Amino acid sequence: xxxxxxxxxxxxxxGLMAGVLALQIRQSxxxxxxxxxxxxxxxxxxxxxxxxxxxxxxxxxxxxxxxxPFQEVVVASEATGKISQVFxxxxxxxxxxxxxxxxDATLKEIELKSATVQLEKAKRDYEKFxxxxxASNISTTEVESAHVQMMxxxxxVQSIEQQIKESTIYAPFQGLVIEKAVxxxxxxxxxxxxxxxxxxxxxxxxxxxxxxxxxxxxxxxAVRIQLDALPAVPINGRVRFVNPKANEAGKFxxxxxxxxxxxxxxxxxxxAFFYEQQTTDVLLIPKTALVLNSETPAVFVIENKKxxxxxxxxxxxxxxxxxxxxxLSANTTIVSRGVENVIEGQTLHIxxxxx
Numbered sequence: 001x002x003x004x005x006x007x008x009x010x011x012x013x014x015g016l017m018a019g020v021l022a023l024q025i026r027q028s029x030x031x032x033x034x035x036x037x038x039x040x041x042x043x044x045x046x047x048x049x050x051x052x053x054x055x056x057x058x059x060x061x062x063x064x065x066x067x068x069p070f071q072e073v074v075v076a077s078e079a080t081g082k083i084s085q086v087f088x089x090x091x092x093x094x095x096x097x098x099x100x101x102x103x104d105a106t107l108k109e110i111e112l113k114s115a116t117v118q119l120e121k122a123k124r125d126y127e128k129f130x131x132x133x134x135a136s137n138i139s140t141t142e143v144e145s146a147h148v149q150m151m152x153x154x155x156x157v158q159s160i161e162q163q164i165k166e167s168t169i170y171a172p173f174q175g176l177v178i179e180k181a182v183x184x185x186x187x188x189x190x191x192x193x194x195x196x197x198x199x200x201x202x203x204x205x206x207x208x209x210x211x212x213x214x215x216x217x218x219x220x221x222a223v224r225i226q227l228d229a230l231p232a233v234p235i236n237g238r239v240r241f242v243n244p245k246a247n248e249a250g251k252f253x254x255x256x257x258x259x260x261x262x263x264x265x266x267x268x269x270x271x272a273f274f275y276e277q278q279t280t281d282v283l284l285i286p287k288t289a290l291v292l293n294s295e296t297p298a299v300f301v302i303e304n305k306k307x308x309x310x311x312x313x314x315x316x317x318x319x320x321x322x323x324x325x326x327x328l329s330a331n332t333t334i335v336s337r338g339v340e341n342v343i344e345g346q347t348l349h350i351x352x353x354x355x
Contacts, residue, residue: 047335047339048335049334050289051332052328053331055284061274062273063208063274065207065271065272067206068203068255069203071199074193079163080189080190081104082187083104083183083188085102086101086180089177093177094171094197112160115156118156122153130143176200181195181196200265202258203258206256208247208253210316212314212316216274218239222237223272224273229264238256241253284318285299285334285336287317288337290339300342302333306345307343
């Protein structure tokens with residue numbers, strides 16, 4: 001009897017120990033499974049978000065630019081020969097039609113005198129032949145030959161006179177000589193640079209606009225100019241040219257003309273302030289929302305607490321914000337801060353929502 005009791009107790013203890021061991025193994029397995037699942041779970045990134053709403057903003061905007069001469073030309077020689085006179089120096093102001101330099105035209109002047117003598121003789125011969133023809137003492141062929149001879153010498157005289165005129169190079173417009181490329185005794189050929197002349201009585205402001213801004217700019221639009229060197233001087237200009245072709249960066253050239261009453265120089269930095277109008281339905285995003293490593297402008301849209309990369313098109317920049325012209329709509333929620341740590345499809349932890 002006692003042996004039976006001992007056997008029963010022993011079996012019970014063994015069973016109890018086996019149960020405890022099995023429970024421990026199960027708990028250990030469950031812990032390992034949880035660790036594995038936690039390791040596979042997506043890492044949540046903390047970001048700030050913004051729900052987009054249309055905003056009424058002023059369409060006036062400003063952009064940096066630079067002044068250019070109203071006119072600039074490299075004046076070239078139209079004659080060949082040795083320079084006999086130079087009438088200008090670097091920094092001189094010249095009027096339109098003023099002589100810049102002269103090529104020695106002594107031989108041409110001698111040619112002109114000789115050709116003039118021949119022309120006068122040809123005229124007398126022609127007049128004589130015409131009189132003889134009237135008296136029926138000469139044929140029509142001889143009269144025509146005399147007329148041809150007279151016209152040939154007329155054209156020769158005109159040609160030499162033009163060459164003598166071209167021996168003096170003149171200023172094409174009133175301006176300032178910024179470079180003198182000739183000296184007395186030098187030799188000129190046709191096309192040789194003589195001087196660089198600029199007209200800065202007026203100036204042009206050159207700016208480059210993106211497609212969103214340039215679409216609202218038109219010829220004769222009023223523009224306010226502020227020179228960095230003369231910020232207190234009010235300057236009013238007008239758009240004179242809008243290039244219909246963008247450069248490699250996708251920017252469009254705009255030229256603004258204004259009177260240089262403040263005696264500014266070409267090459268000065270400026271800021272051009274365009275029109276003032278009110279508009280609605282403009283979506284603005286903070287520049288911190290832009291994904292910098294994207295080939296084209298993009299933001300992360302938040303959908304079910306996950307990030308989705310969205311390509312967008314940008315308009316005007318406004319301090320720390322920028323207009324979105326395409327790719328987003330009202331009530332869309334985007335990552336407004338913290339985009340540098342986000343990848344597409346990642347789970348997001350939003351700590352702040354701006355509306």
